[in-house]
Amino acid sequence: CPEGGRAKNADARRQAGKRGSHGGPANRGNKKGQGALTKGSAFQKSNASSKVGRTAPSGETRVRTKGSHYRSENTIRRLDMYTKKPNLKRMKEQPTGPRRIQPDRRWFGNTRVIAQDKMQAFRETIAKGVEDPFSVVLKSSKLPISLLKDTEGKTSRMDLLSIQPFNETFGKKRQQKRVKLGTYDLEGLLQHVDKKNEGYDGNKDRQLQVLDPQSGKDVDGNLNSAVHRAHDSEEIFNKGTSKRIWGELYKVIDAADVVVFVLDARDPPGTRCLQLERELRARKSHKHIILVLNKVDLVPTWVSRRWVQVLMKDFPTLAMHASVTNPFGKNALLNLLRQFSTLMKDKKHVTVGMIGYPNVGKSSVINTLKRKKVCKAAPVPGETRVWQYIALTKRLYLLDCPGIVPPSASDFNADCAKILKGVVRAERVQSPSDYIDEVLSRVKKQYLCQRYKLDHDTEWSNSEEFLTILANKMGRLLKGGDPDLDTSARVVLYDWQRGRIPFFTAPPDEGKASAGAASSSSSAPSSGVPVNEGDKPQALEDGTATDAPAAGSADAEMGEGRVEQGPD
Secondary structure, three states: OHHHHHHHHHHHHHHHHOOOOOOOOOOOOOOOEOOEOOOOOOOEOOOOOOOOOOOOOOOOOOOOOOOOOOOOHHHHHHHHHHHOOOOHHHHHOOOOOOOOOOOOHHHHOOOOOOOHHHHHHHHHHHHHHHHOOOEOOOOHHHOOHHHHOOOOOOOOOOOHHHHOOHHHHOOOOOOOOOOOOOOOOHHHHHHHHHHHHHOOOHHHOHHHOOEOOOOOEEOOOOEOOOOOOOOOOOHHHHOOOOHHHHHHHHHHHHHOOEEEEEEEOOOOOOOOOHHHHHHHHHHOOOOEEEEEEEOHHHOOHHHHHHHHHHHOOOOOEEEOEOOOOOOEOHHHHHHHHHHHHHHOOOOOOEEEEEEEOOOOOHHHHHHHHHOOOOOOOOOOOOOOOOOEEEEOOOOEEEEEOOOOOOOOOOOHHHHHHHHHOOOOOHHHOOOHHHHHHHHHHHOOHHHHHHHHOOOOOOOOOOHHHHHHHHHHHHOOEOOOOOEOHHHHHHHHHHHHHOOOOOOEOOOOOOOOHHHHHHOOOOOOOOOOEOOOHHHOOOOOEOOEOOOOOOOOOOOOOOOOOEOOOOOO
16 A cells, blocks of 8 residues: 555665664674774764765765755865864975976076167166156166166275274274364463454454444444344244254155155245255155145136246146145146056055145145045144154055255344244244334235225335334234234234235246246245235135146156146
8 A cells, every 4th residue: 555655665764864773783893894993993983964974864975966955075174174273384384395497498598688788778768767757667676776877986885994904993002083172282272362362353242232222223323223233043943943853854755655845836936945856856866756836726827827837847746725625636636646656566555745844735735635634734834743644545645744944044034034934933933023024025005904904095114113003903002002013913924824915926937937946035035926906816616717727737748657647
């Protein structure tokens, strides 16, 4: 009957699923097989689900049936791999035995030999590419730089032992140089003092002159103004020249592949460090230099366009208005940096260092590129104290550097130029009224009257009269009703440094462009041209302007080792 057949099949399947259910006594190890490892062994083979080569309950030893619910050997090995730790020691072992290397015919040919004329032509080509600021040498790390550099005229490593042997430097018979002194005995000291006394003139000794505080004249009636006597520089003017600040600069230069000099569009030659540029060209020729003309919103459009054309003759130059919400020129700078990262494929990442005078907008440029505030920025100098490392993309990194001030002469003109460039904070200056004359000489009278809401018929002959009028207008008075000249002078300097008073340095003419690009006004105040009514900067809308500075007007070729620069 069908029901009886189904019952027999079920009993047979149950009996097949039981281990050792053969109807007789279990194998005690009398013979090999049937579960025993070896004859006479009481240990049986493991049939665990994680054992390779196990026997399934159905009697199948190697499960390969497609669709079976039992684990296959590959599945067991893969799961076993997840639980076991890799043998790191075995993985790090280097093969020490003999190995067969594929032969190559280049081993036996002179492929590393080059003719002298071809080598000279290659050196000249590479030298032109390195000196050209608009070109990039590809795969520079794989070039034989020792063969490319000209070593003629350079002294090799000095052999100290041939000049100073050990027996003359160390031991009892060592030789020492004599200390260089002005005099070595008392008689020579007296002769030196007599010689000094003969050249002394008491009339020229400024320390003996007594000045009248009202008239500014000495007891004999001679005028001894600030122009004639020595200028006493303040300690605040040494800011930006300390050893710590220059140490931060050296860190940025050493770590950067591309150096970006940020300039102020109101005074590009005054905020340009030519000495540092020459040093980079001479000693760090593999580093690329870019000039960024920041704060173009404070000058007329034709001024920024002309300055870009002048500076483009030396290095790639871009015009920019750093702003997180309404930037201008950001895309042009990003495209240029991306081209550098594309051309420098042999580097894991490209580092860009921001360098420049204090208060030119280095941190603001970084915030503009990141589209958020990642660096602390303020309209006052000295806000950035140490270098900062910011990741722009996976391959581009930005370095923010504190503002540096090149060393200059310690005179009145140099100090005046530092204040007007925004290097020194106005509230730290002890006598700010001394520097207002330069402001009055650079700015037209009508714009000062418009800024401080003075009558257009107001007249003044010097800075003291102007500050007196301004103090009375703003109510800056001292005890007794006297005008507070220093506070009024600080207000004027604040407005100057923050761009509230219109001013810009006129670009050179067409014929004098090359001479004007190489000049700098770091030691003396630069001559400025006031802004006319028709030359006011145009309003920027959505990051663009109708007549914007031609940041990428001089495009460079994008050939092998070339950097292409396009408009924003």
